[in-house]
Amino acid sequence: MSKDKVLATELDTTQLDADMVADFLRANPDFFEHYPNVLVRMNLRHQQEGSVSLMERQQRALREKVATLEDEITALMTQARRNEQIFKGYSLLYRKLLKCDSLDSVIENLQETFREQLALPELSLKFFDSPVALPEQFTFSADTHKQLLSRRFEDEKVYLGRLPKDELKLLFREEEHIQSVALVLLGQEGELGMLAVGSKDPLHFDPTMDYLLITQLQDVLAVVLPRVLGAHRSPE
Numbered sequence: 001m002s003k004d005k006v007l008a009t010e011l012d013t014t015q016l017d018a019d020m021v022a023d024f025l026r027a028n029p030d031f032f033e034h035y036p037n038v039l040v041r042m043n044l045r046h047q048q049e050g051s052v053s054l055m056e057r058q059q060r061a062l063r064e065k066v067a068t069l070e071d072e073i074t075a076l077m078t079q080a081r082r083n084e085q086i087f088k089g090y091s092l093l094y095r096k097l098l099k100c101d102s103l104d105s106v107i108e109n110l111q112e113t114f115r116e117q118l119a120l121p122e123l124s125l126k127f128f129d130s131p132v133a134l135p136e137q138f139t140f141s142a143d144t145h146k147q148l149l150s151r152r153f154e155d156e157k158v159y160l161g162r163l164p165k166d167e168l169k170l171l172f173r174e175e176e177h178i179q180s181v182a183l184v185l186l187g188q189e190g191e192l193g194m195l196a197v198g199s200k201d202p203l204h205f206d207p208t209m210d211y212l213l214i215t216q217l218q219d220v221l222a223v224v225l226p227r228v229l230g231a232h233r234s235p236e
Contacts, residue, residue, distance in 0.1 A: 089117040090213045097224050103138070106221075106228055114197055122172045122198035127229075128191065138193075145170045149183065149194065157185040158214055160205040171196040180205040184218050192225060 025031055032054075093113040100106045107125060114120040127138055128146055140146045149167060152159040160182050168175035178198035182205045186192040195217075199205055 086118065086213065089113050090217065094216070094220050097220050100224055100228055103134075103225075103228050106224060110195075120197050120199050120204075122174065122178055122196075124171045124196040124198075125193065126171070126196070127193035140170065152183055153185060153190070157190045157218065158211050159183040160209060160211060161207050162202065168198075172198055182211070182214060184214055184221075186218065186221050186225060188222055192222070195221065 090113070093109060096109045097106060100109065110125070111123055114123050125138060126140055126146075127134060128140070149170060152163075160180075162180050163171075163178075165175065168178050168181070171181070172178055175198070177200050179202035180199050182195075182197045184195040184197075186195060197205075
């Protein structure tokens with residue numbers, strides 16, 4: 001008796017369902033190598049293409065899987081290049097900030113990096129208690145404004161996420177397009193002031209994202225800002 005007839009006889013004596021057949025084929029991936037005649041007789045009806053062999057269907061599934069993997073690899077490579085660009089932008093910014101000798105040069109370098117290299121259109125630097133008189137754009141107009149924004153910080157000195165319109169107005173001149181923000185407290189204990197960066201993308205700054213580069217910028221500014229503010233003091 002042929003193998004096919006033996007198999008048919010065995011199947012007649014056993015009640016099978018689709019799940020059992022699927023489990024059996026998964027457990028015996030070389031089944032069709034031992035029973036090639038069964039494979040030849042198996043055809044899957046396809047709505048558009050008529051009768052398609054199991055081998056062709058498997059090949060199509062593999063091609064689709066490869067295409068999906070290629071798309072994922074392309075996306076990962078694109079993100080890797082973007083991450084490299086961001087890292088280089090921050091690294092260059094650190095070096096420039098350490099050479100700054102005025103508050104204007106600090107702002108200029110921050111704006112150049114965030115606006116031109118990182119495509120983040122809005123940036124604001126506000127001081128809580130400056131040892132020198134500063135233009136209005138660098139200060140909060142009332143202590144209540146500072147206190148309102150300070151609620152955003154709990155155990156960390158960084159806040160990433162969204163803000164309501166009334167809080168955005170305290171930070172940015174053109175707040176209507178800002179959808180997400182990064183708020184960074186400045187100074188060794190966050191006592192000096194706040195850096196705010198705004199994005200038009202509501203998902204650009206998210207509470208779950210890593211902010212290693214932002215905290216490194218925080219450390220650099222904690223060194224640079226007291227020095228440049230001191231340079232603004234009037235000689236006694």
